Amino acid sequence: xxxxxxxxxxxxxxxxxxxxxxxxxxxxxxxxxxxxxxxxxxxxxxxxxxxxxxxxxxxxxxxxxxxxxxxxxxxxxxxxxxxxxxxxxxxxxxxxxxxxxxxxxxxxxxxxxxxxxxxxxxxxxxxxxxxxxxxxxxxxxxxxxxxxxxxxxxxxx
Numbered sequence: 764x765x766x767x768x769x770x771x772x773x774x775x776x777x778x779x780x781x782x783x784x785x786x787x788x789x790x791x792x793x794x795x796x797x798x799x800x801x802x803x804x805x806x807x808x809x810x811x812x813x814x815x816x817x818x819x820x821x822x823x824x825x826x827x828x829x830x831x832x833x834x835x836x837x838x839x840x841x842x843x844x845x846x847x848x849x850x851x852x853x854x855x856x857x858x859x860x861x862x863x864x865x866x867x868x869x870x871x872x873x874x875x876x877x878x879x880x881x882x883x884x885x886x887x888x889x890x891x892x893x894x895x896x897x898x899x900x901x902x903x904x905x906x907x908x909x910x911x912x913x914x915x916x917x918x919x920x
């Protein structure tokens with residue numbers, strides 16, 4: 764829901780990061796700039812944008828109207844969440860037996876991080892059917908572990 768508010772520089776990934784860190788919008792609305800820049804991957808530009816957004820009374824009114832009609836601005840802990848994949852970064856490429864978004868959600872629910880592009884910081888490339896050869900080559904060049912969907916579910920989870 765945070766992403767939908769349209770805070771400048773707060774895309775889907777940053778919104779998830781902020782929501783996970785602060786758990787509810789009230790905590791985020793009252794955070795200081797100094798606290799915000801301490802959050803992993805939140806820099807000065809994003810922090811300033813968040814502070815500026817919640818400094819505007821009209822934005823607070825919008826949030827309160829949305830609450831009034833029943834929208835929830837808090838993270839409710841999922842019983843299935845673990846930290847099994849903490850500090851691991853994944854790129855998902857190709858077709859899988861389950862929906863790619865479901866696979867990405869499982870990664871996040873277990874403390875892992877999804878990325879759309881490979882880098883030296885990527886822990887694993889989960890390779891599905893019809894994965895592009897360019898991605899495979901890049902993973903090999905960077906020394907990223909290439910695993911299957913089965914390996915992911917049977918060995919990592």
